[in-house]
Every structure is written in C-alpha cells, then in structure tokens.
Amino acid sequence: MTSDGKVCILSGGVGGAKLVLGMSEILDPKEFIVVANTGDDFVHLGLHISPDIDTLVYTLAGMVDEKRGWGLKDESWNFLGAVRDLGGETWFNLGDKDLAMHVERTKELKAGVSLSQVTKKLSAALGVKIDIVPMADSSVATTILTDDGSLAFQHYFVRDKCNPKVKGFKFEGLDKARPADGVNRFNAEKQRALLIAPSNPFVSIDPILGIPKLRETFIGSCHVKLAVSPIVGGIAIKGPAAKMMSELGIPSTATEVARHYLGLIDGIVIDEVDRDQASQIESLGIKPFVTKTVMSTLDDKIGLATDCIEYIDYLAGK
C-alpha cells in the first residue's frame, strides 16, 4: 500500500465511524484524518453536544455500544431519570457516563478552547490516536425543512424520530464557517484522497462540503475523490437517508448518491446488491466499485476500508 499524502475521510456518525474503525486497523494514524460533521451539534440542557464527534471517538476508543451504534456500552441512565423528576427535557438520551464528555466539552468551550482542541484533548484522554477534526470550530446548525415546519436537526432526528416529511435543508452559520485548522493543514499539501464515508449525503456530508470553498479545495488537493454509498438495495443501513431521498422525489438508489456527488467524486463504492446500477453510474462519468459494504463485524469494516484504499490506488493509476 503506497502512502504519498494522507486520506481525508468525511464522516457523519454511525456508518462513518464504522468505516473509520476499519481504516484504523489498516492505516497508521499518520496516514489519515477524519473530518466530522458538526451540523448536528446542539446545546441541550446547557451542554454542547457533538453527536458525530462522540460516535467517532467512542467507536475508535472501543467504548461504543455496538448494538445501538451510538453512546457508551454498559451505560446507566440515572441522570435522565432525575431530569425527568425535575420536569426537565428527556427526549435526548444522555447516559451518565456519556454526560462526562458533554460537561467537559462545554466547560472547555466556555473557557475559550476551540472545538478542535477540545476534541483532540478528550479523544486523546480515551486513547484515540486518530486525528478527528470537526469540520469547523464555529457553530453550524442543520435545520430540516419539513411539512411540520422547520425543525432543529436533533428535534427532527431524535425527538420526532425522523417522522416529519422532509422538504429541504438549511445550514445556519455555514456561510460564515471556516474549515478547522486541521482541515486547512490537510489541504495545504497534495494528498492521497478524499473519502466520503457511507454517511447521510444531505445532513452529514453536505454540511462539510458546504463550507465556503472547501469542496473546491478538496478537489484541488486530493489526487482521488471517492465516496461509499450509504444506500444499499434502496435502503439506508442506518438513519433517514433513503426516506429523505424519496420525500425529496429522488429515487433512493446508489446511482442517485453518485449523482449527488457529481463533479466532486471520481469513483463510488457500491454494494453487491446494487451491482446492476454499475453501468448507470459509469454513464455519469463516475467509476463504480462493487463490493460488500454492509459492516456488521470488524472484519467487514476492515474489508471495506481495504477495498476503499485499494480502489483509491487504482483510481490514482497505481
């Protein structure tokens, strides 16, 4: 495996974290960075919560509850019960251990430490060696435009269980957001690849790519631009991506994911069940790679990461 430059993985939560975990088993921490979506971040009970960063950190630290995909294993929920007794908001699940992350983060941010630095410090404390960089240090707030009106992302996603019909998206603060230093450092050199994890294109990846000029910068800095489709056999493995696509009048297919990233990606990794879409995707000018993309076991995650790296090298002409 060659390594001229690094790979930058754009990631949302659960699906992205799985691929990143696989990647951490085959690449050295110096060979890649992870840029995490922060459009899902919100302040809840006065605490700054960064769900995608936390899922990445907990997954890489081996602490994630694998059944749920988010939060900590062996978690307890006594805080939340006490909040209920006090008449507080309990729709967002905050475990007792998980709370330490939010309290420490909030304290540091309030003291003027950047989200990048806080993330570095807290992930290092948990033994995570992978460089997890928030897309921006300033606040970007994803709003879901639905037939129930505009909903803050976590209200749509957690409180309302993705039930409202999606009509569009708004990313408040995105126009003024600047890429975090770690992203800029990555883009300052010619790098091996941009790898878009199998995360939700609309609410996990688009906020990152929507940071002014960032998409163009990635195109310039990365030899290869590759995506992994989060849509497999017409459904999303996790989350509302497929539901959103159909509500937006887009067929929920790997082909449409490829089309979504048209002009950015050179190739896309799709699942074996979507093999018949390969030629369609190819006709868009995007090179498909067909493999097993569903990541149930650690071997699945390593397998997909290996496929991605090999395909990156193939697309680079190596």
Added chain:
Amino acid sequence: MTSDGKVCILSGGVGGAKLVLGMSEILDPKEFIVVANTGDDFVHLGLHISPDIDTLVYTLAGMVDEKRGWGLKDESWNFLGAVRDLGGETWFNLGDKDLAMHVERTKELKAGVSLSQVTKKLSAALGVKIDIVPMADSSVATTILTDDGSLAFQHYFVRDKCNPKVKGFKFEGLDKARPADGVNRFNAEKQRALLIAPSNPFVSIDPILGIPKLRETFIGSCHVKLAVSPIVGGIAIKGPAAKMMSELGIPSTATEVARHYLGLIDGIVIDEVDRDQASQIESLGIKPFVTKTVMSTLDDKIGLATDCIEYIDYLAGK
C-alpha cells in the same frame, strides 16, 4: 401553638436541614421560610452548584442519603468515573442523579432566571412545599484564609478535607449582595422569630447575616431571635465548626457560639451535655434553653423543632 407572623430559619447544610425537616412536621409550610447560605456555592465543571440549597431540598423531599447527610440515596457514580477517564476534576463528588439538579439549575441561571426562582421551581418539582430562599441571588463566594493561603470554600471543605489551619474568612461579593426577594418579603412585616439553625456560625450563618443591613433588619422585624448551638460537648456534630473555633483561638463551646451572636439573639438552645454552661450564657444576657439537640432520628428532629417553637413563644412572653 400561636402563629402571629412567620419563623425564618437561617440554615447551612446538613445540621440546618435536619432541624428544618423537624420543623416541617410541626408547622404549616405557610408558617416559616428557610433562608439558605449560598456562600458555599461554586461553579464546578461549568455547573452552578448550591450545596446547602441542595441538602435542604433533598432532605425535605425525603431523597437525601441519610448516612452521608448530603447527596441522594441510591446514587450512582458513573459520571464521575467517566470524568476521571477524560482527565477531569473528580475531587468534588457529583452523583449521576444529583447532576440533574446542577445541570437544570445552570441552564436556568444562564437563561436569566434568578437563583430564587430556580430553587422554587426545582424544589416544587420534587414535591417540597417549604419556602427555601437563597440568601441572595447574586454570587457570594466564601474564601477560607488558612496557613496554606486563601482557599475557595469547597477547596478547603471537600478537596482539602478541612485540613488547613483556619485564620479567617472572606466573603467575596457580600458587600454588594442584596437579600433575595423572599427575605425582603419576610422582613416587610413583623414576624414571629428568627431561628438560627445549628449550622456553622462562621461559614454558614455569618455569610447570611453579613448581607448589608440584613442583621439589623432581622432584629427589627422579628419578635424573637433564637439560635441553636451547633457545638455539643465541645465538638461539632458535623463539619469543621469546632476545629475552626480552636484554630481561631476561641474555646469550642456553646457559650462561645452564644457570644458569637451577641447583640442579635435573645436566647440559645444548647444540649444537655452543656448544661453547666447555662449560667455563663445567661451572664451574657442571652437566655439558654437546655434540651437534647443531637438529631439522629426523625423524632429527635421533631423534638428539637418543637422545643425551639415553644421556647420562641416563651421568649415572646406568651
């Protein structure tokens, strides 16, 4: 039992809360208010913690851990373990359930709600009908002057386990503090009594009485001013009061507690074991009442509360 006007109980944490609990069994909630010391309040991990208010609320809600005297029974400590894993500060014990109180309070204060209102709201949510009023809504920070230098109260009390030798006290913000509205409402009418709970005179009661003009206002508004000695047989039932007295060169006796409140109180309730100090106290112009003051059982608490009320009526000439 007569009831022209109310009783105002000045209270610190554990000892005061026990007397207040006893009082709640013999008086109607409309017949008394509790003014809680907030000099121990501090911001820890970004959370506003009000230890004395919490001990009062938890005690009155029947939720306190009776063995410890503070915090919640059936508490879990998973948050604190996770904070330790993140490299955070763990010297102050924050239980998982207890945390809900601090998070909700901090959120409300940040939204501009006063400490009085927050206290009212959160104690009501837990079914507490007694009016618990913080001494002031603005911040007062007790500093302990020791041979190890100046220590924030909780650093002295919890982190350093009261080990440093005490030389004096400083109450930052006290000169600018104004009594909370609930205290002013109490003092706007002629009231039955001021009752100083068996709390630490230096760090629990003095901050309250040190609010500009408050001591004089209580003298004017209350028919009777009574204290209960926290010193029994030369020791403090709970906390560093006796240790502080000897370090300050004051004999740790009920007599000296009486002398501490000279000019304010008409009478003092002392324990049977200190019966031989009665005449000494009387010679100060303060009328002693000898009874059992150690509150182990609920009956003890009710007994002491009853003695206080009867002695208040006696001192009022009824």
